[in-house]
Amino acid sequence: MENIGHGGKEIVERVMPKAAAIKRVEELKAAKVKTLDVRLQMATEVIDIAYGFFSPLEGFMTKADVESVCDNMLLADRKTVWSIPIVFDISEEELKKSGIKQYDEVLLTYTGNPFAIFDITDIFTLDKKEVAMKVYGTTEDKHPGVKRTYQYQDKFLGGKITLLNPPKINEPFTRFWLTPKQMRERFKEKGWEMIINHQTRNVPHTGHEWLMKGAYLGAYGSMMVDKPRGGVLVNAIIGSKRPGDYIDEAIILCQEAQGKHGYFREDIFLTTCSLWDMRYAGPREAVFHACMRTNLGCTHHMFGRDHAGVGSYYDPYDAHRIFDKLPKGSLNITPIFNLDWWFCPVCDEVTYMGFCGHKDKKASFSGTLIRSIIQDGVKPPRRIFRPEVFDMIMECAEKYGFGNAFVTEDYLKRRNPVFTIEPLK
């Protein structure tokens, strides 16, 4: 049962070997097949589909899948849990101009280079407001996931994807991006049987460190000193950014620093990244994260307070409760629920809601507090930030963030892309 992913099926990998891909592109060009140049949003999801991050999906969803996902949180097979529509949009005008029809084979390009084959099996429209309400629980376009839904063009194409030209992952992300199959290989090398995923978009302060350690102990129980059979996988989500988010480079390098400097033994800790544009769908996104991490080979997944939430759209623990509503046995990963965490001056340590009885004395690690510490650039007590992690934040701000550890308009314009598609040769 090796490489079994979400839904109990073999991990999807739809990537054509290079020589075959070069030949195929020549044939497609000679046959004058239709081509579409995709934007970053779609390119990211083509890569995710092709390498099995979205297993068992083999392509972009058809209308039947989208409707079933919205209504039942299941794919059209009515068995496989899936919570967020994965769709490919196109404007009415472009559809007409391209002449694309059902059952066409289309050559997708990205930044002008051959990228993937798209076998169109469905062309459809969606009621975006209805999709927004069912997936995000709101129709307000202030919600970033709803905004993304409304920004889709009016037509959608469904069908299978085959990648012709693998992405070049650029520095400093190169060593952190692993496909699901590579990820599973790595776990095997490490001898890990239990893999606890920590989903993050943050640079880690000691609150996060504590959470990971708590989850490890909670899941593992007894640790063998010579050969640990399990580890913590930090899997940072790298994708579309909003001003004020941490820059991707700081997230990944600061997470890695925790292992490099011994706050986690290196044999129980691995930092990686995956490509995904956060939808901030709260509970539904938590379910999606569970499915994706099943594909990565994880056995456990941490869910914190307000996991993948935004504003006050979801109760902070809705993303825990949703797992009780899923059919038994529909996920192959065990959720680990984390409650709120804080620094307690009486306990004199980082502690958490499940332990500390001094709730009224707590000093919470609010985003605002952490942000002001970083903006001041004065090294905080090591109880809050490990000094090596803090140094790395400052280094990343200089090296990658144009002087800022947080995303600015300037960063969005000038940053080095996470991946590129090079000419196929």
Ligand SMILES: [Zn+2]
């Ligand atoms: Zn306390």
